[in-house]
Amino acid sequence: MITPLSPASKAIPTESQTAPTLLKDNPMTTITASPTPSVQDSSVIKTKRSSTGKVRTRNVIQSEWIKFWSVRSNYLTLLAAGFATVAFGMIFSAVASDGQAPGPAAFLTNPVDVALGGVGLAEMIIGVVGVMVVASEYSTGLIRTSFATVGRRGRVIRAKVAVVGSSVFAVAGVAVTAAVIAGQAVYAGTEATVPVTDVLDVIFGTTYYLTGIALIGVALGFILRSTAAGIGTLVGAVFIGPNLLNLLPDSITDYFLKYLPSEAGSAILTQVTTPDQLSLGAGYLVFTAWVVGLLACAGALVQRRDA
Amino acid sequence: MIQVTDLTKAYGETLAVDQLNFTIKPGIVTGFLGPNGAGKSTTMRMILGLDAPTSGSATVGGRPLAEHDQPLKSLGFLLEAGAVHPTRSAHDHLRALAVTNGISTARVDHVLQLVGLSEVAKRRSGGFSLGMGQRLGIAAALLGDPEVVMLDEPVNGLDPEGILWIRHLLQNLANEGRTVFVSSHLMSEMELMAEHFVIIGQGRLIQDISAPDLRAMAAGDSTTVRADRLDDLVGLMQNDGVEITSTDRSTVSVKGVTPDQIGRLARDGGIALHSLVPEQRSLEDVFMSLTADSVQYHGSAPLEMAA
Numbered sequence: 101m102i103t104p105l106s107p108a109s110k111a112i113p114t115e116s117q118t119a120p121t122l123l124k125d126n127p128m129t130t131i132t133a134s135p136t137p138s139v140q141d142s143s144v145i146k147t148k149r150s151s152t153g154k155v156r157t158r159n160v161i162q163s164e165w166i167k168f169w170s171v172r173s174n175y176l177t178l179l180a181a182g183f184a185t186v187a188f189g190m191i192f193s194a195v196a197s198d199g200q201a202p203g204p205a206a207f208l209t210n211p212v213d214v215a216l217g218g219v220g221l222a223e224m225i226i227g228v229v230g231v232m233v234v235a236s237e238y239s240t241g242l243i244r245t246s247f248a249t250v251g252r253r254g255r256v257i258r259a260k261v262a263v264v265g266s267s268v269f270a271v272a273g274v275a276v277t278a279a280v281i282a283g284q285a286v287y288a289g290t291e292a293t294v295p296v297t298d299v300l301d302v303i304f305g306t307t308y309y310l311t312g313i314a315l316i317g318v319a320l321g322f323i324l325r326s327t328a329a330g331i332g333t334l335v336g337a338v339f340i341g342p343n344l345l346n347l348l349p350d351s352i353t354d355y356f357l358k359y360l361p362s363e364a365g366s367a368i369l370t371q372v373t374t375p376d377q378l379s380l381g382a383g384y385l386v387f388t389a390w391v392v393g394l395l396a397c398a399g400a401l402v403q404r405r406d407a
Numbered sequence: 408m409i410q411v412t413d414l415t416k417a418y419g420e421t422l423a424v425d426q427l428n429f430t431i432k433p434g435i436v437t438g439f440l441g442p443n444g445a446g447k448s449t450t451m452r453m454i455l456g457l458d459a460p461t462s463g464s465a466t467v468g469g470r471p472l473a474e475h476d477q478p479l480k481s482l483g484f485l486l487e488a489g490a491v492h493p494t495r496s497a498h499d500h501l502r503a504l505a506v507t508n509g510i511s512t513a514r515v516d517h518v519l520q521l522v523g524l525s526e527v528a529k530r531r532s533g534g535f536s537l538g539m540g541q542r543l544g545i546a547a548a549l550l551g552d553p554e555v556v557m558l559d560e561p562v563n564g565l566d567p568e569g570i571l572w573i574r575h576l577l578q579n580l581a582n583e584g585r586t587v588f589v590s591s592h593l594m595s596e597m598e599l600m601a602e603h604f605v606i607i608g609q610g611r612l613i614q615d616i617s618a619p620d621l622r623a624m625a626a627g628d629s630t631t632v633r634a635d636r637l638d639d640l641v642g643l644m645q646n647d648g649v650e651i652t653s654t655d656r657s658t659v660s661v662k663g664v665t666p667d668q669i670g671r672l673a674r675d676g677g678i679a680l681h682s683l684v685p686e687q688r689s690l691e692d693v694f695m696s697l698t699a700d701s702v703q704y705h706g707s708a709p710l711e712m713a714a
């Protein structure tokens with residue numbers, strides 16, 4: 101006979117003193133003794149079928165919201181990015197002298213820019229969150245479940261964009277505002293500090309940029325379907341690449357460098373633009389085009405490819 | 408009901424699925440069998456609308472699954488048991504799936520209880536054993552209280568008690584009138600579970616056969632006989648078209664005479680029979696010989712095959 105495996109079974113009399121083959125005709129003998137509730141106890145059938153609606157975008161966004169906030173690393177990483185924005189901004193501001201931040205932020209001269217010196221780190225962390233949210237579904241195979249339960253794949257992409265976008269926008273908005281206030285409060289440089297209300301455009305631009313970077317991460321996750329490839333491309337092509345290209349002679353880089361996402365983004369991050377940057381309006385336009393373009397590319401690939 | 412029509416899938420040079428035709432009927436458990444690489448998972452992915460067929464079609468209740476209003480309520484499925492984010496809890500995972508199709512949280516709790524995971528539902532699913540992961544996958548398949556349940560290798564990693572449990576679960580689902588389609592590469596797992604078998608090899612349909620018909624195929628055409636005065640009995644049986652081979656001094660194997668004829672001959676000759684055993688192959692043997700030509704990945708040790 102098959103010995104019931106759970107200790108609990110001892111309390112329950114079974115009549116399965118026969119050969120295992122007989123269990124087929126005796127379905128409720130040993131099975132009742134299992135730690136698993138028997139199938140008959142709690143019928144799978146619900147006599148009244150639940151509402152026969154449709155899958156709506158709202159439902160899918162709700163689902164992605166649950167997914168995003170039920171993975172601890174997602175919100176810890178987001179909080180870390182927010183913390184880095186504020187903490188590094190305060191450090192840079194506190195040690196700024198002669199209107200200049202020290203070390204890697206030395207090119208920043210304006211007190212608001214100095215206070216936002218932590219954004220360079222935060223953008224990498226946030227971009228990685230965007231990649232991870234998507235690529236982890238590919239590595240576990242969950243993406244197949246997501247696509248099959250929703251039916252239309254475009255909805256899954258749009259819902260992820262909505263959830264990652266709104267979450268990052270909220271966290272980044274708070275962190276950037278806090279960094280400007282706190283940074284200027286401890287500012288040790290010589291320039292005059294600026295009230296927050298005078299730099300709302302910079303705060304919005306920076307928040308917009310960080311949100312866009314997260315969405316570029318989402319797009320790369322769908323396009324490359326792998327965490328390693330996604331993060332590698334993001335860091336290499338978006339963050340480090342332009343810095344390396346900057347080493348080339350200006351005569352070459354003048355033509356295209358300013359159109360890369362990070363450089364176009366830099367035009368909306370600051371009030372003080374240099375001649376080799378795009379104008380504020382063009383910066384928004386080009387940066388937005390990158391984000392939308394990459395997401396559209398992701399959408400087209402996802403529709404065409406086997407999941 | 409699942410209907411597959413001329414379904415074909417090529418991955419580059421490999422024909423993973425080749426002109427498959429079958430219909431999976433409601434009310435019974437249908438086993439989907441084939442050796443490793445036969446194309447079972449690929450077929451299921453096409454039924455789910457995840458992989459696009461190279462040609463042909465697969466429908467659920469007459470329509471492609473992606474066209475159903477709430478796919479989870481039409482077809483519940485298990486593809487890969489590990490398809491969950493490791494740090495997300497079972498409860499959050501199911502809740503995220505449920506909301507897409509307008510399924511209540513009460514139903515989530517119900518299926519968790521049904522598969523015996525209620526107590527660990529709030530823990531990170533990365534710590535689950537293989538069998539618990541399988542149970543979570545089955546819970547997801549049952550979420551939408553679907554008419555059709557399709558499971559890819561659900562028995563993998565389950566202990567004997569778990570196998571018994573899933574067998575009864577699936578039989579109950581079928582008794583409730585649902586369509587139950589379950590894949591495996593082991594006949595021994597399926598033979599007590601399924602009433603019908605679809606057997607494929609190298610992407611092609613080998614048999615679409617009811618359990619009784621398959622058992623009939625397992626009946627051999629020879630009888631093993633042990634008797635007193637075996638030589639005299641052999642003399643009585645000797646006839647045109649009768650083939651007698653001696654296994655050892657007191658045993659012969661007889662083809663061309665039925666067991667009851669042998670019994671009568673022995674009685675008439677006054678010979679005491681010790682045993683009279685009609686040959687009966689196991690379903691596993693039948694399955695092995697059916698798919699022998701299409702097994703792609705042979706082990707190095709010679710396989711012993713009946714017939």
Ligand SMILES: Nc1ncnc2c1ncn2[C@@H]1O[C@H](COP(=O)(O)OP(=O)(O)OP(=O)(O)O)[C@@H](O)[C@H]1O
Pocket residue numbers: 418421422423441442443444445446447448449450591592
């Ligand atoms: N995405 C893919 N790209 C290329 N080849 C693939 C892909 N998916 C499956 N194949 C090939 O198609 C064939 C069928 O694979 P499939 O996974 O459907 O078999 P299976 O019957 O599920 O096998 P198993 O019992 O091992 O799970 C195999 O030869 C496999 O290598």
Ligand SMILES: [Mg+2]
Pocket residue numbers: 447448449559
């Ligand atoms: Mg498979």
